[in-house]
Every structure is written in C-alpha cells, then in structure tokens.
Amino acid sequence: MPDDLDRRILALLRSDARLPTAKIAAQLGVARTTVHARITKMEREGTIAGYSVVLGDANSENIVQVVILLEVQQKETARIIKRLEGYPEIRLCLSINGEFDLLLSAEAPRIEDLDVLVDELGAIPGVLRTNTSVVFGRRIDR
Structure with a gap:
C-alpha cells in the first residue's frame, strides 16, 4: 500500500x-x-506495472472525440467487448455501474466517422441502447 x-x-x-x-x-x-x-x-x-510512451498527434486539434455509453444484455457483455476490440476508433472501454454498462471513448478525424461508428455499435446484437456525447475539451488529462 x-x-x-x-x-x-x-x-x-x-x-x-x-x-x-x-x-x-x-x-x-x-x-x-x-x-x-x-x-x-x-x-x-506491482504498484508500478510499467512505463509507456504517449504519442503526440500532429493533427490532434483535428480529432473529434466522443464518449459513448452502452446498455447491454449482461449475458452478451464478453462477446460485445470482444467485438468492440475490432474498432480502431475506440480508445477506451470501461465497465461501469448504473443505467449503462459500458463507457467508451472514441476518436476519429471527422464527426461523420463517429456517427457511422455509433450506428454500427447500436446494431450489435445484445446492445440495447446507446447515448453519445461529443467532447469539447480536456480539462484534466493525466
């Protein structure tokens, strides 16, 4: 500790x-x-598990980021997460409690790309509903 x-x-x-x-x-x-x-x-x-490199993106100001909440059928969670791994736009997937089950952070160069992503996620069997918010800015980013 x-x-x-x-x-x-x-x-x-x-x-x-x-x-x-x-x-x-x-x-x-x-x-x-x-x-x-x-x-x-x-x-x-194991408190420090490793060190990593955070790559800068020369076009980071041109990246659109969204937070997507997914409500899923519990018995389908593992299968859905496996499927989410195939989307390169998804940068983070967190299991959460409450009204929704998964919180995703996704990035793409255009909002239209993310619109297509959200439509595809909503069509995955076992995904009951989605809720998406566009990120305006990062206030704390450690």
Whole structure:
C-alpha cells in the first residue's frame, strides 16, 4: 500500500515517467537513494506495472472525440467487448455501474466517422441502447 511519499513520487512520474530520480528527490525534499529505493519497491510489488510512451498527434486539434455509453444484455457483455476490440476508433472501454454498462471513448478525424461508428455499435446484437456525447475539451488529462 503506497504511503504519502509513494503517492507523491507516483504523481511526478505520471506527469513525466522519464523524470530523473535526482529531480524527483529535489522536488520532494528527500534523498535520491530514497526515491530510487521507493520506485524499485513499487515496481517489485506491482504498484508500478510499467512505463509507456504517449504519442503526440500532429493533427490532434483535428480529432473529434466522443464518449459513448452502452446498455447491454449482461449475458452478451464478453462477446460485445470482444467485438468492440475490432474498432480502431475506440480508445477506451470501461465497465461501469448504473443505467449503462459500458463507457467508451472514441476518436476519429471527422464527426461523420463517429456517427457511422455509433450506428454500427447500436446494431450489435445484445446492445440495447446507446447515448453519445461529443467532447469539447480536456480539462484534466493525466
């Protein structure tokens, strides 16, 4: 279980996974060896499962993003999720509680492409209904 120092280290690594341990240590007011030991421990315990590269998109201002909520028949959920994996526009699929069962984030260069996507998703057997919202902007993006 991460303590306060671990959480502060993780927050810095989330914003820049390549941040040197010396800079993390300086920002947090602790020894570099302490930061190194904490990171090593969190990697060993699985708190830090890996590091990744976030690619920039030169045309990101031309990308349209939508959030799609799906209500599905429970017995069809696994099959539907497998089918969703085939849509490259879908960037994220979350299982949620409440009125809807799945939350999708999808992106495409044109709103018309997403309109076609939503129509196709609604036609998947076991999808009972959809609700789509266009994303106007990202306010917090970690």
